[in-house]
Amino acid sequence: MEKEITIYDIAKRLNYSPATVSRALNDHPAIRIDTKDLITETARQMGYRSNMFASNLRRQRTNTIGVIVPRLNSNFMSTVLAGMEKVANEASYNLIISQSLESVKKEVASARTMFNSRVDGLLVSVAYDTEKIDHFETFINKGIPLLFFDRVIDHDQCTSIVIDNTKAGYDATAHLIEQGCERIVHVTGSLQRNVYADRLKGYRLALMEHGLSYKEALVMVTDLSQEAGQDAARRIQAMPERPDGLFVTNDFCAVSCMQVLKQAGLVVPTDIAVVGFNNDPVSQVVEPNLTTINYPGEKMGEIAAQSLINHLNGSMNIEVTNRIVLHSGLVVRKSSLKKA
């Protein structure tokens, strides 16, 4: 490997003092523009790397943000990450990413790595089975800002970025009821996670307000995979009293459920009206097109990264913010329109 180029090498090559080179590279106003240009260009040609490492060591900043997500391989999460990267990049922060693969054990290990990598802040959406957040206490104790998004855990010193999941669950269910549904199956994920617990709350509220009784047998807690959707379809077919509505908290899972129901001869929405969640592009491909909740993933990524960076720059203190709620909304398409 080549020897690392220093400002001394550049100074020697150009016959300037090291102090002049250093000032030029730091855009000091006392240095003439043409001198700056010459020094910058020479530094580039020689392969000089600003000693970010050493200067980070001095000021205890790494200009990196850690991100821990359940899965990288999901349409929703990739839109969130795209939003985070855009904002981080513009503010000269690097993004270090890690996936828990839905396991708290791996989440603990990721948190430790992020801590040792000295990230300036951390953005987290928790795994399927995370119960406590002891593994993030080291960040909180050290004053390293921690922000939860989507799947959040309430903590006095952390901000959470969410949509109003209760309202979204309510809207989806109320819409099905307004279309004439009376037996609505709800397929969802782990009720330990705020997103699913809140959507179920919304489902129950809508039933109650419309005078329908809540039946536990109609709620299916799954991992929301495509297989779970297919399995839900089989369970629906086996029910003695056929449901006439279906609210699934994930579009891909809803689509695979619809596919099995359709193969079995059921007509959507006439026999069963369906609402999904996320507004994943697949919702506009399945036939009939899927009614769903629009979840602004890219916007959530942008707001999460921006809030963290603002905190780091001192222009907003996330310790006083408890919760940031983004807009979401029902997108009505043909899969739910019994009355059309």
Place this chain on the structure above:
Amino acid sequence: MEKEITIYDIAKRLNYSPATVSRALNDHPAIRIDTKDLITETARQMGYRSNMFASNLRRQRTNTIGVIVPRLNSNFMSTVLAGMEKVANEASYNLIISQSLESVKKEVASARTMFNSRVDGLLVSVAYDTEKIDHFETFINKGIPLLFFDRVIDHDQCTSIVIDNTKAGYDATAHLIEQGCERIVHVTGSLQRNVYADRLKGYRLALMEHGLSYKEALVMVTDLSQEAGQDAARRIQAMPERPDGLFVTNDFCAVSCMQVLKQAGLVVPTDIAVVGFNNDPVSQVVEPNLTTINYPGEKMGEIAAQSLINHLNGSMNIEVTNRIVLHSGLVVRKSSLKKA
């Protein structure tokens, strides 16, 4: 912010020498296991962070791998990243990610940031309009390994990880010809990019070998977006002689093209047989299900990260490897089966 905990603090707390603490934390064989456990646990409780920064500065390693991709927000790229993260994480490397948003200008800026962040190696899939790779020369000159994947640029000192795009283009086209197609439209991306240029080569080869003439008017160079798919459908409808086959090098673009064609009353595959590319989940949702080329994204991510890490660990030298080609293959579904 709290004061940083050092090995001296841990030594003082436990009444051990700093040397013993340091050895215990580095898993030195001379230290008893129960002593190691006590020291490690105390370090954890006190919020000690191994001084990775300082030790990285000494050994000139950061244990980070940089990744530059055209877009984070794509199903294919999210599977690639999931594979990279899995391998990197297991080998204790962090992944720093950046997206060029298909612009060479942003790619140049990302490369510079990665260089200044002192990544140990770089994995790149180039932007739509990248022509030269001068912006990566600084890595090559410094002996920092650079690996291209998917959209690659040939370089003597770099390895490229690809599928056999020419063969894939050939297979897709030959399949359509075997189904009776004689006028096959090809919708693709920038021919500056190997992936699209090679697929076109395969398309031309298949036509030639089957005695069909190549017509430039049937090849549409687009950005492969959903809008491009809709636009291609309109151009197909406006053609004086109606095409009977369609090969689109991206599933989502193929699907949006199919949707417009279907709305216009064309029947797939009877009127026009369609083949996509990537085996994106959406290919199994659109009706009829889309014949496509299976592109092993997660596997590509794993191989790319593993090759780079092996090189860094000295167990494989990527400078002698020119090209790693992964298996891909045609997945036949209903959208192309005219003869069924």
